Amino acid sequence: MNNSPPASLPNATSLTLRLAVALILLLTAGGAAMAVAAIAYGKNAAQQSYDRLLIGAANQIAKAITLQEGQLRIDLPVAAFELLALAPQDRIVYAIYDTQGALLTGYPNVDGPKQGQYLSDGFFTGEAARFAAVDRRFSERALSGTVRVVVGQTLRARLELTKQITQSALIVVGLAGLLMSGLAVFAVRSALGPLQRIEHDLAARTPADLTPLSIAVPREISQVVGTLNGFMARVDRQVAATRRLIGDASHQLRTPIAAIRAQSELAIGESDPVRLRSIMTRIHRRTVSLSRLTDQLLNHALIIHRADAVPLDQLDLRRVAIIALEEIDSDPRLSGQDIMRLDLPEDPVMVQGDLLSLGEACKNLAANAQRHGAAPFMIKVSQQGRMAILAVQDSGGGIPKNHWQDAGTRFSRQASVSPTKVGLGLSIVEAVAHAHHGEMTFEHLSLPSGAQLFEARVVIPLIARATL
Secondary structure: OOOOOOOOOOOOOOHHHHHHHHHHHHHHHHHHHHHHHHHHHHHHHHHHHHHHHHHHHHHHHHHOEEEEOOEEEEOOOHHHHHHHOOOOOOOEEEEEEOOOOOEEEEOOOOOOOOOOOOEEEEEEOOEEEEEEEEEEEEEOOOOEEEEEEEEEEEOHHHHHHHHHHHHHHHHHHHHHHHHHHHHHHHHHHHHHHHHHHHHHHHHOOOOOOOOOOOOOOOHHHHHHHHHHHHHHHHHHHHHHHHHHHHHHHHHHOHHHHHHHHHHHHHHHHOOOHHHHHHHHHHHHHHHHHHHHHHHHHHHHHHHHHHHHHOOOEEEEHHHHHHHHHHHHHOOHHHOOOOOEEEEOOOOOOEEEEOHHHHHHHHHHHHHHHHHHOOOOEEEEEEEEOOEEEEEEEEOOOOOOHHHOOOOOOOOOHHHOOEOOEOOOHHHHHHHHHHHOOOEEEEEEEEOOOOOEEEEEEEEEEOOOHHHO
16 A cells, blocks of 8 residues: 655645745735835925924024114024034025015025925025025015015935935834734744644544544634545545445355355256256245345445435436336336335425435335235325325335334344345435435334235425425
8 A cells, every 4th residue: 555645736836835925925015115105204204304494594584684774684693504504514595585576695596486485496506405485574664575585405414314214214114024024924824733733633544544533723724624524424434335345245245155156066966857956946046136135235335325426406206206116117026026006196296316316215115015015015105294205015014113223224134134035125225315314214004994004114305396
């Protein structure tokens, strides 16, 4: 026996790899989004910080403008430039315009905000810069109008602050990403842990161990475990049926074959025609019994196999009875038996079943009645509540009531086993009933005339005609 582990399925992708790729893509996308957000946040934070410095310096300069004898006097405050000196690497530019827009003091041609704007980007001596404008209005008799103060600063300190904020944010994002990656690895291992336990449990089993898995798993995997247990249960039933077939064949066939062989050896050396005919009669009787036993062994194995391998169809139980009766009438082994009649209702009796299996059950009930019962014989179909009934009646005494419980046991004494009678017929019927979620039952009936009947039944669930 080859106990080597099975090869991996072709083109099978590792579930761990799939989860890892998905998490990597998710973390990468999240990290990229956070990086973009960090850069935008750093740029905005630096912009707002230095814009406040520019506006503060411009306000201080604007407050320092006074009106003396009808003329504007400007006393530039040192504090305003001290604010801007917080960015020592940047160059500073300023300009003050009178009410007519003429330059009072400062740098000419400053690229400041347009009228109505108070912050803008521009250039100073070819270098990018940021400008802020503050207006101060005068309403005096000597002077009425708005004086504009424009202060500008290059962007070196802003860019440096943006870089520092972004780097700090990216470090935090990176650390968070590493932490999330570790948590993701832990989550994947934890999520796949039940699958590994299932794998280890199955790998540690012997080939004959088909017992259900009893491993604590999450709800999402419990359905897989349930399906796997159901599959192993079906395989176990098939293996058990195969073992029973092998065991029954080796045990039950050995005796009649040995008897036939012994009788044939006697026939070879027998010269008396009368005794030879007697020997041939016994050989024929043994052969018929062996043929019936072989048929029932194979039919029993077939029924067990079909119970798991063949899906059930919607069918009319009356059709089962009609087909079974036709096959009984055409069976040469039953020639000379009393005629078997049918008792069928007018309406369909619909069940979820397997036509072949139910037909075999009906024929076995009929054969059992013809061999052990008394005429008249009848195949009857009826329904009682939510159950459909396929029955065979005869006028014999039937199986004693205290033997009903064991009547379906293979080769039981209550099934009338003898060299010419085999005990698998009712076992087949019981297997068919169980495969159809029903049972095999027996009943003694009394007619108004005083006659006694024995009825063997297959009782299975009825389905609604609305599902047709």
